[in-house]
Amino acid sequence: MIINADVAVIGGGPAGLAAAIECRKNGIENILVIERDRQLGGILNQCIHPGFGLHVFGEELTGPEYAQRYINMLAETDIKTMTDTMVLSLSSDRVIRAVNAQTGVAEIHAGAVILAMGCRERTRGMLRIPGTRPAGIYTAGTAQRLVNIEGLMPGKNTVILGSGDIGLIMARRMTLEGSKVKGVYEIMPKSGGLKRNIVQCLNDFGIPLHLSKTAIEIHGKERVEGVTVASVDENLSPIKGTEEYVECDTLLLSVGLIPENELSRGAGIAIDPKTKGPVCEKGFETSVPGIFACGNVYKVYDLVDNVTKDSVLAGRSAAEYLKSRSF
Amino acid sequence: MNSQKYDFAVVGAGVSGAWIAYELSKYTAKTCLIEKENDVAMGATKANSAIIHAGYDPVPGTLMAKLNVRGNELVRELHEKMDIPFRQIGSLVIALSEDDEAKIRELYERGLKNGVKGLKILTKEETLALEPNLSDEVRGALLAETAGVCSSFEMSVAPAEVAENNGVDLIRNFKVENVSYEDGYTILVSSDGKTVAARTVINAAGVHADEIAALFGDDSFTMTPRRGEYSILDNSCKDLVRHVIFQPPVKYGKGILVSQTVDGNIIVGPTAENIDDKEDKSTTTEGQKTAFDGARRSVPSVSERDVITSFSGIRPIGGKGDFIIGFSDANKALFNVAGIESPGLTAAPAIGEYVIEKLIESGHKFVKKDDFDNTRIVVRFKDLSDEEKNRKIAENPLYGRVICRCETVTEGEIVDSIRRGAGARDMDGVKRRVRAGMGRCQGGFCGPRVMEILSRELDIPMSEVTKFGGGSRMTEKETL
Known part of the structure; x- marks a missing residue:
């Protein structure tokens, strides 16, 4: 035709x-x-x-x-x-x-x-975060579709990597739907999101924004069980000794x-x-x-x-x- | 106990188990294929280099050598009939030093002894003419024309499907945890209390084969998990190399390779690291660095920047220097197929044949079925001409609906992958069979739509769709 x-x-x-x-x-x-x-x-x-x-x-x-x-x-x-x-x-x-x-x-x-x-959206594969490959890792946009269009909750305890606007919006959205958002981790010294989103989506809900910190390992066999986060130096390389384990069943990526x-x-x-x-x-x-x-x-x-x-x-x-x- | 009774129970639906079940399905013997996971090909089979080796590497006279060369022939013979993606692109073992040059000559001699055809030693110029992106340090190479790349998933999905279509029962989510004996049968008991009875149990449990053998009182071998890390590069890099590029083998295996995959991406890896946990398929920063540093010795322009995904595989190392195939000395109800390390993927079709030979030698009487059929046709929409596409869409409009945009996979193909023999039951199962979610967005766009299709086809709620069975649920519940 x-x-x-x-x-x-x-x-x-x-x-x-x-x-x-x-x-x-x-x-x-x-x-x-x-x-x-x-x-x-x-x-x-x-x-x-x-x-x-x-x-x-x-x-x-x-x-x-x-x-x-x-x-x-x-x-x-x-x-x-x-x-x-x-x-x-x-x-x-x-x-x-x-x-x-x-x-x-x-x-x-x-x-x-x-x-x-x-x-x-950029994916976990492109970030090359080491660790296991369990269920529960989504880009923020995919999670947004699941929640807002499909009516499905990705999980109960969420960590968000990257502070792009979709990640910030999803921090609020996951909270409103009953998930505990443990924090937003941003590798850069400042957020890539709009100021109003930081205020309305994080500050208003008491969700911490951790700057110059990133996820260095994903844990969990079937579902995500946690992520190891660490502070990074000026070359964005993780600093030894600053590792911290954050328990969660969901990791959302908002990294570009x-x-x-x-x-x-x-x-x-x-x-x-x-x-x-x-x-x-x-x-x-x-x-x-x-x-x-x-x-x-x-x-x-x-x-x-x-x-x-x-x-x-x-x-x-x-x-x-x-x-x-x-x- | 009221168990379903079989002549043969094959434990483990990896590539070895699938090809053994395939061979058994040619006969009237009643066979089941038991798998602890929700799908076939979940162990060593799903994460390896997916190379069909020519057969110059194993020591002459070993089972490995014999079954590698025969397996290579069988793959080239069967892949079209069984629709297993395979491309005979040839391999090069490149020499980067004087030492390496001696090593490739040795491999060439071994190859001749093993009966490998199409081997040739190339000069530096000939090598670079074939592969212009190789390091300037290259001094020559061993070309093996019969080597190729395949889909390692399809190498077990296809025989498992043919086996199921020809009467083998595929039993998923059955983790053998205990055995007992009754009226000449071995009763296999699963972790959740299900049972299956079989006259002969064929142990093809991969890295767990020693645990299965131990249940039968056989402790003659131990499996060591050896982890290998890989990365896949975007298909915009596909012309980086045209052959499988090996460096000469090292103590722990065939070393780090750079190759096209059967789908036209580039694969880099593996590392080789013996680990303790047989299920630890995590990737590491150090492993990724080792893989890329190694790969750059062959192809200096390989770059981490082009990675679309990374993964680890577990190779089952048997420690005997050869495949372990035969009846157990400790228990005659048990037939071991263990230590199927590299070149196990290539050898698998020949392992199936060899197991039958051994069973016949030991006195088993097999009767051939006259209706055995190994024809398998898989629609791959992307590869069809526009006329063929339109014909398929006219037959079934679901072939006109593209679900995965990165890899151009249609709803028709996804439904087909679920409905066919040994079909997909979860997200990874769909991804491995039809590539939905394997492309550059890694399922970001198509994931929710594949979930919908699985939910509809399997008649389960969306919230019960899993990534790979068990507790790997994609979502937690419906929203409030």
């Missing part, structure tokens, strides 16, 4: 939705948004806490509320969507191969492509996000080794003409409001690109 589109947007999270809507506003007619999950909205669907929308809407919304505003805006247009659809490949001449249960493998030929695949650029690489798009996102000259156009990038696939953002603002610009650039080519 071959589908033609003026603009194909890969990813139906906040970035993809804002970019698609902006393309429509700029007169582009045949727009297709491809989303791998069963519904639009991306990671916002599991971010049920407030704090979104202060800059864009001037009011405080939860993640699903913020996403819903864009889903509603999209519904008022004739933008087409394919959900539960996985993109398998993207080529430099803007051919997308995507698969779902209804149409099978489809080829989408697009005039312009907007990349909005978001990011993934990585833009998901496997598709971009497949299309030959140049990737910035520092941001791990596409190198974009201006207007969020990548090194491959006609392919644009926005949101966390471009670089990891702190605030969704900023994702929206930049994605609008990316959508506008894609529209301009198409118009300049049709004349």
Whole structure:
């Protein structure tokens, strides 16, 4: 099956939705948004806490509320969507191969492509924390999905490694759901999270934040039974003699996000080794003409409001690109 | 006692036990395959280098030499029929010193004696032409064309599945803790009081084989657990090496290798450390350093930065310098298959054959089944052409739903891995069979969805889904 589109947007999270809507506003007619999950909205669907929308809407919304505003805006247009659809490949001449249960493998030929695949979390494997490999180790985002979407509690006694925003949010969330959060351990001398999250998610609940400390070993055969933590020196190496055993049945990791650029690489798009996102000259156009990038696939953002603002610009650039080519 | 009665009970569903059960399933004898864990391949089988060795390494005349060479032939013969992932990429033992050059010549001679085909000594230039990323220090290499890489999980899942499909009972979560005797049968009693009766017990309990033997009054060998640590690198590094790269063997084994895996990642390891606890599969900072420092002697550009996961395996060292295969001198109801250290994975299919030979020699009468079938077809969506993908999706729409994005694994494949013979019962079981959760996000995205599928297929609540059986529950309870 071959589908033609003026603009194909890969990813139906906040970035993809804002970019698609902006393309429509700029007169582009045949727009297709491809989303791998069963519904639009991306990671916002599991971010049920407030704090979104202060800059864009001037009011405080939860993640699903913020996403819903864009889903509603999209519904008022004739933008087409394919959900539960996985993109398998993207080529430099803007051919997308995507698969779902209804149409099978489809080829989408697009005039312009907007990349909005978001990011993934760094894992235990990448941190190379020694020790055993029991159940009960999750990235903070996966734990967030389990608690907020699946209705499952990862465990009773939680240690959080890394003080990224998702980790801070999950410290509060796990506490509210009845888990004892023993502490948040951050290898750096300061937290990578927003100040307001440290106040509202840790301080307000009496959860200690341990700076310049990290986990050096994971214990437990079937479930996690504990972690050994230690202070680190200025080279981030553990200091002998400062080891401390913390009993827990759950370890959540909030140690950074990585833009998901496997598709971009497949299309030959140049990737910035520092941001791990596409190198974009201006207007969020990548090194491959006609392919644009926005949101966390471009670089990891702190605030969704900023994702929206930049994605609008990316959508506008894609529209301009198409118009300049049709004349 | 009212136990299910068998002619043969194979204790341990690792690679040896699975291939023994596979061979027994060709005959009318009634067989069960008993495993203490929730899945097959949970011991030494699940964490090793996954190399199919050519057979130049074992001392000529040993069982190891004979079964390695035969096992290598069998893997190359059976892998397509049984759908066991295997790539015959060849191996190189590289020489980095004058001493090493003498050692590879010795290995070459041994190989010839062992009947290994496709061996060749390469010059420095020939070696570097094959493998440009090797160290400049390299002085030559021994090429073994018949060596390859496989999936060590599938090397036991496949024969266990074929065995179950051909009438062998796979009994999971049965830890043999006691034995008694009744009417010519040995009664195996599990830690939770279940029983199984068998005329002959085949002890393929890996690192625990000495404990099983001891229950039968046989203390003729002791198993020493030797831990080996490995790391897997992201598949963006897959062209680092194209063959299995060994250094010449050292006292404790074949040394640290760098190789492609059958899936196109790079594996680095193992270390070799004798430990006390047979279940201690932890990784250590020192071990990881040893592995990478060793690997960099062969391939200087190997880097810790590309690691996606690390793990440890336990090798069962029997201390006799050879495999221990045969009836126990202490108790004729017991047949030991122990000390199956490297090249045990390669040898396993031949071990199965050899066990049957030995049983026949001792007077067992076997009758062949006429309906034995070892055909096994596993759908690997990622490897299909677009036309084949569409055909599968038309047959079953679940093949159109990608669950694991990093490895492109569909719901159809996951359901299949649970429903087929010797199927998956937990998260690790799914991961090992179809790679869901094995990629760069390590199950971050697909984990909750695999949990949903397991819960639905096994008809258990989500909160009872485990990582690897027993108390390894993924979650504690439902939210309030």
